[in-house]
Amino acid sequence: xxxxxxxxxxxxxxxxxxxxxxxxxxxxxxxxxxxxxxxxxxxxxxxxxxxxxxxxxxxxxxxxxxxxxxxxxxxxxxxxxxxxxxxxxxxxxxxxxxxxxxxxxxxxxxxxxxxxxxxxxxxxxxxxxxxxxxxxxxxxxxxxxxxxxxxxxxxxxxxxxxxxxxxxxxxxxxxxxxxxxxxxxxxxxxxxxxxxxxxxxxxxxxxxxxxxxxxxxxxxxxxxxxxxxxxxxxxxxxxxxxxxxxxxxxxxxxxxxxxxxxxxxxxxxxxxxxxxxxxxxxxxx
Amino acid sequence: xxxxxxxxxxxxxxxxxxxxxxxxxxxxxxxxxxxxxxxxxxxxxxxxxxxxxxxxxxxxxxxxxxxxxxxxxxxxxxxxxxxxxxxxxxxxxxxxxxxxxxxxxxxxxxxxxxxxxxxxxxxxxxxxxxxxxxxxxxxxxxxxxxxxxxxxxxxxxxxxxxxxxxxxxxxxxxxxxxxxxxxxxxxxxxxxxxxxxxxxxxxxxxxxxxxxxxxxxxxxxxxxxxxxxxxxxxxxxxxxxxxxxxxxxxxxxxxxxxxxxxxxxxxxxxxxxxxxxxxxxxxxxxxxxxxxxxxxxxxxxxx
Numbered sequence: 001x002x003x004x005x006x007x008x009x010x011x012x013x014x015x016x017x018x019x020x021x022x023x024x025x026x027x028x029x030x031x032x033x034x035x036x037x038x039x040x041x042x043x044x045x046x047x048x049x050x051x052x053x054x055x056x057x058x059x060x061x062x063x064x065x066x067x068x069x070x071x072x073x074x075x076x077x078x079x080x081x082x083x084x085x086x087x088x089x090x091x092x093x094x095x096x097x098x099x100x101x102x103x104x105x106x107x108x109x110x111x112x113x114x115x116x117x118x119x120x121x122x123x124x125x126x127x128x129x130x131x132x133x134x135x136x137x138x139x140x141x142x143x144x145x146x147x148x149x150x151x152x153x154x155x156x157x158x159x160x161x162x163x164x165x166x167x168x169x170x171x172x173x174x175x176x177x178x179x180x181x182x183x184x185x186x187x188x189x190x191x192x193x194x195x196x197x198x199x200x201x202x203x204x205x206x207x208x209x210x211x212x213x214x215x216x217x218x219x220x221x222x223x224x225x226x227x228x229x230x231x232x233x234x235x236x237x238x239x240x241x242x243x244x245x246x247x248x249x250x251x252x253x254x255x256x257x258x259x260x261x262x263x264x265x266x267x268x269x270x271x272x273x274x275x276x277x278x279x280x281x282x283x284x285x
Numbered sequence: 286x287x288x289x290x291x292x293x294x295x296x297x298x299x300x301x302x303x304x305x306x307x308x309x310x311x312x313x314x315x316x317x318x319x320x321x322x323x324x325x326x327x328x329x330x331x332x333x334x335x336x337x338x339x340x341x342x343x344x345x346x347x348x349x350x351x352x353x354x355x356x357x358x359x360x361x362x363x364x365x366x367x368x369x370x371x372x373x374x375x376x377x378x379x380x381x382x383x384x385x386x387x388x389x390x391x392x393x394x395x396x397x398x399x400x401x402x403x404x405x406x407x408x409x410x411x412x413x414x415x416x417x418x419x420x421x422x423x424x425x426x427x428x429x430x431x432x433x434x435x436x437x438x439x440x441x442x443x444x445x446x447x448x449x450x451x452x453x454x455x456x457x458x459x460x461x462x463x464x465x466x467x468x469x470x471x472x473x474x475x476x477x478x479x480x481x482x483x484x485x486x487x488x489x490x491x492x493x494x495x496x497x498x499x500x501x502x503x504x505x506x507x508x509x510x511x512x513x514x515x516x517x518x519x520x521x522x523x524x525x526x527x528x529x530x531x532x533x534x535x536x537x538x539x540x541x542x543x544x545x546x547x548x549x550x551x552x553x554x555x556x557x558x559x560x561x562x563x564x565x566x567x568x569x570x571x572x573x574x575x576x577x578x579x580x581x582x583x584x585x586x587x588x
Contacts, residue, residue, distance in 0.1 A: 100477055
C-alpha cells in the first residue's frame with residue numbers, strides 16, 4: 001500500500017520554566033488510504049499529533065521528528081510558504097466546534113469559496129457552483145440559501161457539515177478530524193460521521209480520526225492507535241479491539257458501559273507508571 | 286404604507302425577511318439613541334452644523350472675506366451684523382457659518398485617516414507578534430509619549446502650515462490609541478478557531494489580517510472614533526489658534542479666536558463667538574459619541 005503520510009519518531013516539546021514538557025514523545029505511524037483512529041484520554045497528545053503534522057503547533061512548541069513525509073514533500077524542511085500550499089491542498093483538518101471555527105462576520109458562501117479561489121484559478125461563478133455542489137454533498141438542504149447565511153444563523157450540526165465542506169472542497173488527500181463530533185448532539189453525530197465517511201471513501205482520502213470515544217472509533221475506523229502520555233501504547237485493527245492486550249486499552253474498554261454485558265460498577269482506570277516509560281509502539285505499515 | 290404599520294413592520298417579533306430584520310435592528314438602535322436626551326441634543330446640534338456648512342452661502346448675510354474697515358469691531362446686532370464684526374470689519378456670523386465647513390472637513394478626514402492607520406499598525410503588530418509586535422508597539426509608545434498638540438505642532442512645523450497638513454499632522458498624532466485597541470482585539474481574534482481553520486486551508490498572514498481580522502476590529506474602532514471627534518476639533522482649533530492650521534483669511538474658528546485675542550478686553554465678542562462655536566461642537570460630538578457608543582457597542586448591548 002502506498003502511504004500518504006509517514007511519520008517517524010515525532011516529538012512535540014514545549015519549553016517551560018521548569019524544564020521542557022513533551023506532549024508527544026517519539027511516535028511513529030504511517031497513513032495509507034485508510035481511516036486511522038487515534039484514541040486516548042485528555043492530554044495524551046492526540047490533538048498535538050494532528051496539529052504537528054500540519055506544523056500548526058503554537059509557539060513556543062517545537063516539532064522534531066526523524067522523518068515526516070507527506071506525498072513527495074518532506075514536511076520537516078518545508079518552509080512556511082510551502083506549508084501554506086500543503087495545508088488545504090494536500091491535507092486539511094476539521095476542528096472540534098463549528099461555533100468557533102467559522103468566522104462570525106463572513107457568510108458561509110464566502111468562507112467556502114475563499115480557500116478554493118486561493119488554491120485554484122477559478123472564476124467566482126465557478127467557485128460558487130463548486131461550493132453549492134459541495135454543500136449539497138454534505139447533505140445541506142437548499143444550499144443556495146445557506147451560502148448567504150452567517151454562521152450564527154445555522155445550527156451546530158449544519159455548522160460542522162459546512163466546516164467539512166469547507167475543508168474538503170480543495171480536494172485534500174489527507175483529512176485530519178480532531179474530535180469532529182464532540183460538540184454535537186448525539187443524534188447529529190452519526191449523521192455527520194456518515195457524511196464524512198462517505199466523502200472520504202468516495203474520494204479515496206486518508207483520514208486521521210482523533211477521538212476519545214472508543215466505540216465510535218472502533219465502528220468507524222480501519223486501524224486504531226491508542227495513545228497514552230504522548231506515546232502509542234497499542235495498535236489494533238478496528239474489528240479486533242476486544243482482543244487488545246495492553247492493560248490501558250483494556251482499562252479504557254472496561255470503563256465504558258456496555259448494554260449487552262451490564263455491570264453493577266464500571267471499572268475505574270488504574271494507571272501504571274510503567275506505561276509512561278514503555279517505548280512507543282510503531283504504527284508504520 | 287401608513288405610519289403605524291411601518292412601525293409594526295419594524296418592530297415585528299418574527300421578521301419575514303433578512304431586509305426586515307436588518308431594518309428592525311437599525312430601528313431598535315435608533316429608538317435606543319432617541320431615548321438618550323443628551324445624545325439627541327448633540328445630534329440636533331450636529332445636524333444643524335452640517336446644514337449650516339452645506340447651506341453656508343444661503344445663511345451667510347455677507348461675504349466672509351469682504352472687509353469694511355469703517356465698520357470694524359462693531360458689537361453684535363449692529364446694523365444686521367448678528368454677531369458683530371471683527372478687527373477688519375468682516376461679519377462674524379458669516380465667518381462662523383463658513384468656518385463650519387473647515388471644521389467638518391478636518392474632522393471627516395482625520396476620522397478616516399487616523400483609524401485606518403491605527404488599524405493597519407495594530408492588527409499587524411497583534412497578528413505577527415514577536416519582534417514586529419515589540420517594534421510597532423514601542424513606536425506607538427513614542428507617539429503616545431508626546432502631548433498631542435505639541436506633536437501636531439511639530440509635524441505642522443515640519444510639513445508647512447495649511448489645512449491639509451493640519452489634517453495630516455492630527456492624523457499622525459491620533460492613530461496610537463486606535464493601534465492599541467486594534468492590537469488588543471487582534472490578540473483575542475488570532476487565537477480563535479476560525480483563524481486556525483483558515484490557516485489550515487492555507488491562508489497567509491496578509492489574507493488573514495485583511496479579510497478576517499479587520500472586519501472584527503472595526504466595531505470597536507468606530508466606537509472610539511465617535512468619542513474622539515471632539516478631541517480632533519479641539520486639536521484643529523488649537524493649531525489654528527497658534528497660526529499653524531488654516532491660514533488667513535480663511536474663517537477657521539481657532540484662527541478667529543486667536544485674532545480676537547488682541548481685543549478681548551474691549552471687544553469681547555470677537556474671540557468669544559468663535560470660542561463658543563468650538564465649545565458647542567465639541568460638546569455635541571461628545572454627547573452624541575457617548576450615546577452612539579451605547580448603541581453600537583455590542584459588548585454592552587445586553588446590559
